[in-house]
Amino acid sequence: MPKQTKKKPKWIHKDLLGLEYLSNEDIILLLDTADSFREILDRTIKKVPALRGKTVVNLFYEPSTRTRVSFEIAAKRLSADVINIATETSSVKKGETLNDTGRNIEALKADIIIVRHNCSGAATMLARNVNISVVNAGDGWHEHPTQGLLDIFTLRKKFGHIEGLNVSIVGDIAHSRVARSNIWGLTKLGAKVTVCAPDILIPPGIEQMGVSVTNDIDEALYDADAVNVLRMQFERDEKAAFPKQLEYFKKFGITEERLKKTRKNIIVMHPGPINRGIEISSKVADGANSVILEQVTNGIAVRMAVLFWLSQAMDKGNKHEASD
Amino acid sequence: MKLLIKNGTVIDPVNKIESAMDILVEDNKISNVAKGIKIDADTIIDATDMIVMPGIVDMHVHLREPGREDKETIASGTMAAAKGGVTTVLAMPNTTPAIDSKKNIQAVKEIIKSSAYIDVLISGAITKGRLGKELCDIAEMKKEGVLAITDDGASVDDEKLMLTAFSMAKKDKMLVICHCEDKDLASQGVVNLGFASTRLGLRGISNESEYKRIERDIKLAKKTGASIHIAHLSCRESVDIIRKAKKNGVNVTAETAPHYFTLNEEAVLDYNTNMKINPPLRSKEDVEAIKQGLKDGTIDVIASDHAPHTENEKEIEFEYAESGTIGLETGLSAGITALVDTGLLTWSELVRKMCSNPAKILGIDKGALGVGQEADIIIVSPGKEWVVKKKNFISRSRNSAFIDMKLKGAVDCTIYKGKIIYGNGAK
Numbered sequence: 001m002p003k004q005t006k007k008k009p010k011w012i013h014k015d016l017l018g019l020e021y022l023s024n025e026d027i028i029l030l031l032d033t034a035d036s037f038r039e040i041l042d043r044t045i046k047k048v049p050a051l052r053g054k055t056v057v058n059l060f061y062e063p064s065t066r067t068r069v070s071f072e073i074a075a076k077r078l079s080a081d082v083i084n085i086a087t088e089t090s091s092v093k094k095g096e097t098l099n100d101t102g103r104n105i106e107a108l109k110a111d112i113i114i115v116r117h118n119c120s121g122a123a124t125m126l127a128r129n130v131n132i133s134v135v136n137a138g139d140g141w142h143e144h145p146t147q148g149l150l151d152i153f154t155l156r157k158k159f160g161h162i163e164g165l166n167v168s169i170v171g172d173i174a175h176s177r178v179a180r181s182n183i184w185g186l187t188k189l190g191a192k193v194t195v196c197a198p199d200i201l202i203p204p205g206i207e208q209m210g211v212s213v214t215n216d217i218d219e220a221l222y223d224a225d226a227v228n229v230l231r232m233q234f235e236r237d238e239k240a241a242f243p244k245q246l247e248y249f250k251k252f253g254i255t256e257e258r259l260k261k262t263r264k265n266i267i268v269m270h271p272g273p274i275n276r277g278i279e280i281s282s283k284v285a286d287g288a289n290s291v292i293l294e295q296v297t298n299g300i301a302v303r304m305a306v307l308f309w310l311s312q313a314m315d316k317g318n319k320h321e322a323s324d
Numbered sequence: 325m326k327l328l329i330k331n332g333t334v335i336d337p338v339n340k341i342e343s344a345m346d347i348l349v350e351d352n353k354i355s356n357v358a359k360g361i362k363i364d365a366d367t368i369i370d371a372t373d374m375i376v377m378p379g380i381v382d383m384h385v386h387l388r389e390p391g392r393e394d395k396e397t398i399a400s401g402t403m404a405a406a407k408g409g410v411t412t413v414l415a416m417p418n419t420t421p422a423i424d425s426k427k428n429i430q431a432v433k434e435i436i437k438s439s440a441y442i443d444v445l446i447s448g449a450i451t452k453g454r455l456g457k458e459l460c461d462i463a464e465m466k467k468e469g470v471l472a473i474t475d476d477g478a479s480v481d482d483e484k485l486m487l488t489a490f491s492m493a494k495k496d497k498m499l500v501i502c503h504c505e506d507k508d509l510a511s512q513g514v515v516n517l518g519f520a521s522t523r524l525g526l527r528g529i530s531n532e533s534e535y536k537r538i539e540r541d542i543k544l545a546k547k548t549g550a551s552i553h554i555a556h557l558s559c560r561e562s563v564d565i566i567r568k569a570k571k572n573g574v575n576v577t578a579e580t581a582p583h584y585f586t587l588n589e590e591a592v593l594d595y596n597t598n599m600k601i602n603p604p605l606r607s608k609e610d611v612e613a614i615k616q617g618l619k620d621g622t623i624d625v626i627a628s629d630h631a632p633h634t635e636n637e638k639e640i641e642f643e644y645a646e647s648g649t650i651g652l653e654t655g656l657s658a659g660i661t662a663l664v665d666t667g668l669l670t671w672s673e674l675v676r677k678m679c680s681n682p683a684k685i686l687g688i689d690k691g692a693l694g695v696g697q698e699a700d701i702i703i704v705s706p707g708k709e710w711v712v713k714k715k716n717f718i719s720r721s722r723n724s725a726f727i728d729m730k731l732k733g734a735v736d737c738t739i740y741k742g743k744i745i746y747g748n749g750a751k
């Protein structure tokens with residue numbers, strides 16, 4: 001009889017907290033799995049039984065209909081039951097702590113918590129304190145890993161590969177979890193990433209994450225295969241001089257004129273919701289270069305892949321326990 | 325009662341001893357330090373292969389009592405201190421209420437008298453309620469035995485008020501301990517600005533927020549001639565500024581804490597709130613600069629900035645969690661591991677930073693092993709390796725940045741005023 005070799009499990013993570021913590025093999029596994037789920041979405045019967053009998057809880061401390069709905073559809077396509085908990089505030093002074101809420105959800109025998117929180121690191125802390133899976137659906141300015149994955153998935157569908165692509169991320173890098181997840185994921189897969197913003201929106205030491213930095217939007221776009229345009233929020237209470245809306249659009253807004261000057265036929269992405277005329281012109285948003293709506297559809301497939309592998313890892317873990 | 329400590333290597337830089345010696349303690353005082361003392365003692369401790377040094381004088385400790393006995397009490401904090409080889413602490417005045425009046429000083433003195441296991445010295449606030457608005461009566465606090473004034477936890481933002489405080493302190497011969505932090509420049513940060521803040525997506529605290537305030541306080545000290553002591557140095561520029569000020573004859577001394585030469589900002593990368601400290605854990609370059617400052621004498625003192633917090637205050641979202649690490653039980657071992665074992669400091673230099681220099685700065689007859697001095701002595705097992713475990717702390721709080729760290733050197737026995745209060749048969 002041939003010697004039994006223990007096969008390394010394909011996926012070992014209990015949680016998805018950020019793309020920083022995944023290997024490039026992990027990311028590719030998620031993208032490949034998302035590919036097959038993406039096909040299901042175009043069928044007339046869009047449901048598979050992979051998560052039948054599982055309960056997925058959307059725990060949202062920030063209002064975000066689009067992300068919540070995308071996760072909800074993804075879970076339902078996999079036949080999971082979905083519960084939505086929306087809490088506007090997560091004050092430490094009143095009410096239950098995040099850890100206690102998480103432990104309660106665990107005691108209710110849920111299988112996966114999808115958490116959106118205004119504090120960076122909230123998902124990491126929650127994951128340390130519960131035994132069930134935690135998916136980070138955006139924590140403060142830190143990471144939004146499924147958004148990063150769906151952006152990368154969309155790029156891979158367009159170009160067939162990620163390695164060697166020039167991707168520019170434009171906008172409020174300092175306060176963007178989307179930017180951080182994109183940077184980690186893209187650089188791991190061998191893309192060249194450039195971030196572009198006014199100095200005040202570039203966090204110090206970002207180069208150490210493996211990106212180039214520029215303040216010149218035309219330079220950022222010239223050689224780019226794709227540009228990821230971040231949503232600009234001008235209501236932040238930063239004391240430092242924040243760029244004015246109009247001035248920002250003039251200097252950094254993605255317009256047709258700007259796209260005409262680039263070397264390649266550039267793909268335009270946006271995590272949404274878009275601010276027309278603020279970071280992107282309507283013509284570009286609705287134009288031929290835009291993949292913004294494809295991103296939305298791809299988001300479901302990517303989230304299905306994430307939920308699928310997390311529940312696989314947990315099932316394996318349980319079986320392992322039982323056989324000991 | 326006679327207690328004889330035999331065959332240990334005695335380290336006492338004040339008396340220029342760094343060799344095998346015996347120490348005889350009679351009642352609460354040291355009566356002889358010599359080679360091969362032969363006497364019929366009540367207790368003999370064999371300190372072969374051990375270091376025998378003065379009890380540590382930790383001049384930056386938050387004991388939390390009165391007001392936050394859930395975090396620490398004078399009893400629990402001083403018991404933890406004894407375990408860490410600390411026999412004298414300077415208690416910070418940011419209690420509830422703050423130590424800012426005769427009445428509050430007397431109240432805390434009562435608690436110390438009834439519950440402290442070691443010497444607890446008192447510091448008073450600079451401003452009433454530590455609010456930075458109205459000066460305390462420094463002369464009155466001096467009369468009550470306060471050894472230094474500080475609003476630690478906050479810096480006095482009002483420069484004019486601080487100038488007046490320094491002038492009064494000069495007149496009353498009172499040391500001012502400066503917590504140097506410009507809140508505006510720190511811009512609500514929770515980790516070091518740069519690598520840590522960018523990776524974690526958290527607001528950053530610049531080096532500037534610390535050293536600009538040090539520059540200001542040094543300027544005021546120069547103007548008034550007051551003696552000032554800068555608490556918890558964390559970054560390179562601060563070390564440079566103090567080095568220069570000392571050269572220029574300013575009456576300034578400086579302290580750092582073990583976490584600033586042991587840990588850097590990378591320790592925060594998994595959002596471990598025990599690593600949330602103010603000032604924050606800094607860059608590797610800053611850690612090197614702190615070590616150099618210790619080496620060249622710019623930094624006079626290592627003090628723990630022991631800052632106990634409950635689990636409820638730490639096991640929450642990073643930006644909401646309280647700042648600080650406990651340090652009484654790990655300070656000496658961290659010093660041995662990071663400074664002596666690496667060859668950066670000699671044992672004598674370490675003893676200066678932890679014992680005799682703080683004693684000198686506070687003007688107390690401690691931190692040395694001279695004949696006639698109170699017998700505050702610790703016996704240290706220099707090669708003993710141990711791993712810091714959460715469950716083993718004596719402190720009422722467990723928020724240690726050193727949990728799971730392997731340290732070298734452990735306190736074997738703590739003697740306070742001639743009595744064994746920790747280890748070697750003590751209960």
Ligand SMILES: [Zn+2]
Nearest residue numbers: 476477503555
């Ligand atoms: Zn302080």
Ligand SMILES: [Zn+2]
Nearest residue numbers: 416476477629
């Ligand atoms: Zn302090």
